[in-house]
Amino acid sequence: MSAAISSSMNLKPATLLRIDEVITHYPVKRSATLPLLHLIQEDVGYISEEAITWVATKLELQPINVYEVVTFYPMFRQKPIGRRHIKVCRTLSCALLGGYKTCEAFEHAFNTHRGEISPDGEVTIEFVECLASCGTAPVVLIDDDLHENVDVAKAKKLSDQIKSEASQRR
Amino acid sequence: MPAPQQRRIIFKHIDAPGYTNDLACYVRHGGYEILKKAVTLPAATIIDEVKKSGLRGRGGAGFPCGVKWGLVDRKSGKPIYLVVNADESEPGTFKDRYIIHQDPHQLLEGIMIASFANNVKQAYIYIRGEFPHGARILEQAVAEARAANFVGPNILGTSYSCEIFVHRGAGAYICGEETGLIESLEGKRPYPRIKPPYFPAVLGLYQCPTIVNNVETLCHVKHILEMGGDTYAKIGTPNNTGTRLLCVSGHVKRPGYYEFAVGEITLGELLNEVCGGPLPGRTFKAVIPGGSSAKILKFGETFTLKNKDGSSRTLTVEEIPMDFDTLAACGTMGGSGGVIVMDDSVNMVEALANINAFYAHESCGQCTPCREGSLWMKKITARMVHQQARSEDGALLKSVADQIAGRTICAFGEACSWPTQSFVAKFGDEFKGYAETRKEPKRADALELV
Numbered sequence A: 001m002s003a004a005i006s007s008s009m010n011l012k013p014a015t016l017l018r019i020d021e022v023i024t025h026y027p028v029k030r031s032a033t034l035p036l037l038h039l040i041q042e043d044v045g046y047i048s049e050e051a052i053t054w055v056a057t058k059l060e061l062q063p064i065n066v067y068e069v070v071t072f073y074p075m076f077r078q079k080p081i082g083r084r085h086i087k088v089c090r091t092l093s094c095a096l097l098g099g100y101k102t103c104e105a106f107e108h109a110f111n112t113h114r115g116e117i118s119p120d121g122e123v124t125i126e127f128v129e130c131l132a133s134c135g136t137a138p139v140v141l142i143d144d145d146l147h148e149n150v151d152v153a154k155a156k157k158l159s160d161q162i163k164s165e166a167s168q169r170r
Numbered sequence B: 001m002p003a004p005q006q007r008r009i010i011f012k013h014i015d016a017p018g019y020t021n022d023l024a025c026y027v028r029h030g031g032y033e034i035l036k037k038a039v040t041l042p043a044a045t046i047i048d049e050v051k052k053s054g055l056r057g058r059g060g061a062g063f064p065c066g067v068k069w070g071l072v073d074r075k076s077g078k079p080i081y082l083v084v085n086a087d088e089s090e091p092g093t094f095k096d097r098y099i100i101h102q103d104p105h106q107l108l109e110g111i112m113i114a115s116f117a118n119n120v121k122q123a124y125i126y127i128r129g130e131f132p133h134g135a136r137i138l139e140q141a142v143a144e145a146r147a148a149n150f151v152g153p154n155i156l157g158t159s160y161s162c163e164i165f166v167h168r169g170a171g172a173y174i175c176g177e178e179t180g181l182i183e184s185l186e187g188k189r190p191y192p193r194i195k196p197p198y199f200p201a202v203l204g205l206y207q208c209p210t211i212v213n214n215v216e217t218l219c220h221v222k223h224i225l226e227m228g229g230d231t232y233a234k235i236g237t238p239n240n241t242g243t244r245l246l247c248v249s250g251h252v253k254r255p256g257y258y259e260f261a262v263g264e265i266t267l268g269e270l271l272n273e274v275c276g277g278p279l280p281g282r283t284f285k286a287v288i289p290g291g292s293s294a295k296i297l298k299f300g301e302t303f304t305l306k307n308k309d310g311s312s313r314t315l316t317v318e319e320i321p322m323d324f325d326t327l328a329a330c331g332t333m334g335g336s337g338g339v340i341v342m343d344d345s346v347n348m349v350e351a352l353a354n355i356n357a358f359y360a361h362e363s364c365g366q367c368t369p370c371r372e373g374s375l376w377m378k379k380i381t382a383r384m385v386h387q388q389a390r391s392e393d394g395a396l397l398k399s400v401a402d403q404i405a406g407r408t409i410c411a412f413g414e415a416c417s418w419p420t421q422s423f424v425a426k427f428g429d430e431f432k433g434y435a436e437t438r439k440e441p442k443r444a445d446a447l448e449l450v
């Protein structure tokens, strides 16, 4: 049964292998909920209704058990986002050194607002809470990479870099 | 007198040129020798050394590590788990990040020693979701350590076996609270559990006895065993032993991470000498000494404390030694070691509005006082900044905060009310006068905080 669902999920074979492996880390299958959601989101980009049912089946849970996890944790999303994910830290140490200006600089560069996909589909900008790098504030996480001391000038530079990578791809 | 020198034990290799985070480099620098020694010792001896060391937890509460280990239910017949708190989510705190990224094997050695001492067969490292590289580095380090027989079955040829797995969180602050963390590790919403009965030492992960320790705490364990508990206890001051990592952020010339013997350095030495003092043309106004939950200190206020012999002494903010007990006596806490500095460009209503937005976002929502109270504190301060302020708003904020602390399942209730209570108590005039402040033009150097 799980094979039938998985093919419709279109997960990469490598993801499926990692899913089966990670379940063995725990004496209770339910513990693998977060790891599975991370793996699926990394593969597909977001957590669909179908993914929720799939994870529930895989871990012998009810869909509500997975759904309540997806809706609680800020990092899980139920809709696609832009190609790149720009997370600007909002919390005090970053704000004290201009975090709000940094966020606005990114919004301006991509003609978008926090929480939305930019018109060119390239980025989603998000204001997030403390990224545990307050000593190098303001900080920004772009996909998996941390950028430190991101003032307005550096935000512009990073935006230009993303744009030029985008135009090379086209 | 110049500020005391840093004493780098945990951060000995952090940022050292040529030091890499792989096993070979760690072993070249003497790595895993203490684990080799540990597995030849009776477990009780290791726990005794940790007790003698006086080590207090570095995650926030400052609970004695040896005492915590002593509370573990060893008679239940159930497996005992070790859960490493690598959630590092308290605003202002950024120390575990460097251990995880630059010296992961130091952590693993600490985990294995703690596991051996407590007969743990399975340890989990719960790492915040926003450290994706950190999680990969730890996974790689565990794989290397397993291949070298430092982790896994029959460690170093003994009959002792222990696995370590890395588990990623997904962006929720409350997962740093130890019982919320356990729920999260069980695959659920991270709703903290009620104590009693759910003390992790008795009913923790999968209702089994569980030790939850911070990353830095476990690194100290390795060094305690290396130098002996008594020798370690001589570092720092009585009841505040060892070194601790201090993270300084905000308005200082040289923010960063530093390691000092606990209590050897004062707040003034730390900020003025080590961190280079205020930014040009500014003066210090306030400082939060132990993560955003700690009560704020106002430059210019003084504290009269009792000495052991019955006499008393008066300290300025600058004179407070950075140890657990003195900070507590001054009405705040050492907490997670995150020192957040604010200068005279900051309006305290706006700074509190920033903090309140954090707590309103992060409350798990189980307890009505916390869920509603944190939201109302956010709404009130946001209204003051963005719409209109009333002279009675300070009193209103205080009344909300006073109805949260002490009435909730977990210590988040205190964590979210302490900022409001202390800001309003110490900067009451700014709250009263904010309606006027709003009408005035902003200082050129004032930044948007909310």
Ligand SMILES: Cc1cc2nc3c(=O)[nH]c(=O)nc-3n(C[C@H](O)[C@H](O)[C@H](O)COP(=O)(O)O)c2cc1C
Pocket: B056, B057, B058, B059, B060, B061, B062, B063, B065, B068, B085, B086, B087, B088, B089, B090, B173, B174, B175, B176, B177, B178, B179, B212, B213, B214, B215, B217, B218, B410, B411, B412, B415
């Ligand atoms: C709201 C809240 C958040 C916390 N966040 C963290 C955290 O991010 N990291 C951490 O180590 N401890 C955190 N703690 C403290 C833990 O609950 C626990 O006391 C600690 O991990 C125990 O380890 P230690 O004894 O080694 O300090 C938090 C506590 C509360 C109430």
Ligand code: SF4
Pocket: B174, B191, B192, B362, B363, B364, B365, B366, B367, B368, B370, B371, B408, B409, B410, B411, B412, B413
């Ligand atoms: S105090 Fe707040 S964070 Fe803690 S359990 Fe209650 S609602 Fe959740």
Ligand code: FES
Pocket: A089, A090, A091, A092, A093, A094, A095, A129, A130, A131, A132, A133, A134, A137, A138, A139, B091, B092, B093
């Ligand atoms: S406040 Fe931005 S990283 Fe901590």
